[in-house]
Amino acid sequence: MFIIQYPLHSYGVYLVVGSLLSSNILKIVSLADLFAVMEKFIAYKTMLVIPISAVLITSTTYLLLGRIFCGWICPLDIYYSVGRSRKIVKRSASNAVKPESDYLGRVFFIISIAVFSTSLLVTSILAFPLFTNYAYVLNMLSIIMVRISRIIAFGNIVIERLDYVSAFMIVTLIIDVALATRFPRFWCRRLCPAGLIYGLLNKLSPLTIKINIDKCTKCGVCDLVCPTNIYITSRYIERKQQSLRDIDCIKCFKCIDDCPTKALTIAFTKP
Ligand code: SF4
Numbered sequence: 001m002f003i004i005q006y007p008l009h010s011y012g013v014y015l016v017v018g019s020l021l022s023s024n025i026l027k028i029v030s031l032a033d034l035f036a037v038m039e040k041f042i043a044y045k046t047m048l049v050i051p052i053s054a055v056l057i058t059s060t061t062y063l064l065l066g067r068i069f070c071g072w073i074c075p076l077d078i079y080y081s082v083g084r085s086r087k088i089v090k091r092s093a094s095n096a097v098k099p100e101s102d103y104l105g106r107v108f109f110i111i112s113i114a115v116f117s118t119s120l121l122v123t124s125i126l127a128f129p130l131f132t133n134y135a136y137v138l139n140m141l142s143i144i145m146v147r148i149s150r151i152i153a154f155g156n157i158v159i160e161r162l163d164y165v166s167a168f169m170i171v172t173l174i175i176d177v178a179l180a181t182r183f184p185r186f187w188c189r190r191l192c193p194a195g196l197i198y199g200l201l202n203k204l205s206p207l208t209i210k211i212n213i214d215k216c217t218k219c220g221v222c223d224l225v226c227p228t229n230i231y232i233t234s235r236y237i238e239r240k241q242q243s244l245r246d247i248d249c250i251k252c253f254k255c256i257d258d259c260p261t262k263a264l265t266i267a268f269t270k271p
C-alpha cells in the first residue's frame with residue numbers, strides 16, 4: 001500500500017498516505033506508531049499535534065493482539081522469510097537454529113532494555129528522535145519504498161544523496177542477515193525498540209497460543225518452524241505450560257499451522 005500510494009495519488013486516489021510511522025487511511029482514519037510518538041515527545045518535549053485517536057487505535061490493537069505488527073505488517077519480515085523459509089527449514093532438521101540458553105536469553109533481554117533506554121536518553125539529550133529518524137531499519141525500507149514509488153509514478157529515477165545514515169542502515173541490515181543462522185531476527189528481537197514494546201505487550205495481550213499437552217508428541221516441528229527461535233517444546237511443553245506468552249512471539253502462527261497433532265490452537269485468555 002505504501003509503495004503504490006504515489007501512483008494512486010496521481011490519479012486522485014488516496015487509499016493511504018504516509019509511512020509505517022504515521023499514516024492516513026482513506027483520508028479518514030489516522031494512525032501513528034506508539035514508539036514514534038513517544039520518541040518524538042521525548043525529543044521535542046512537547047505534545048505533538050496529532051489526533052489522540054491515531055495513537056489509541058494502534059496502541060489498543062497491539063494491546064489486544066500483542067506483537068502482531070512484527071509478523072504481519074513489518075516489511076523487514078520479507079528479508080527474514082527469504083533467509084529462512086519454511087521449506088528450507090523443513091527439508092532438514094540440521095537447519096534448525098540451536099536454542100539460546102535461558103541465561104543467554106536473559107543477557108539479550110538486558111541488552112534490549114539497555115539499547116532502548118540509551119536510545120531514549122540520547123534522543124532526549126540531542127532533542128532529536130534517533131530511532132524513528134535515523135537508526136530505524138524500517139526507515140531505510142521507507143526510503144526504498146518512496147524511491148520505487150516515484151519511479152512508478154513519474155517514470156524517472158531520482159538519485160538522492162545516499163548519506164551515512166542510509167549506509168549505516170544498510171550495514172545494520174547486512175549484519176542482521178549475516179547473524180540470521182545463529183541469532184535469527186537479531187535486530188527484530190534484540191535491538192528494535194518498537195519491537196520491544198510490542199513484545200512486552202504480548203504479556204498483556206489476550207491473544208495467545210493454547211497448548212494441549214495431551215495431544216503433543218514432542219515431535220519438535222513447532223521448534224523448527226518458529227521464525228523467532230522460540231523453543232516451544234523445552235520452554236513451554238516440557239514445563240507443562242498451558243499457553244505460550246513469549247515476548248519474541250510475532251504471532252505468525254506457523255507453529256499452529258504445522259503441528260501435526262493440532263496440539264496448538266489460537267486462544268483468547270486472561271493476561
Ligand atoms: S509440533 Fe505439535 S506435536 Fe510437535 S512438539 Fe510442537 S506442539 Fe508438540
Ligand code: SF4
Pocket residue numbers: 209225226227228229230232244248249250251252253254255256
Ligand atoms: S511461537 Fe508460533 S506464532 Fe509465535 S513466532 Fe513462533 S511460530 Fe510464530
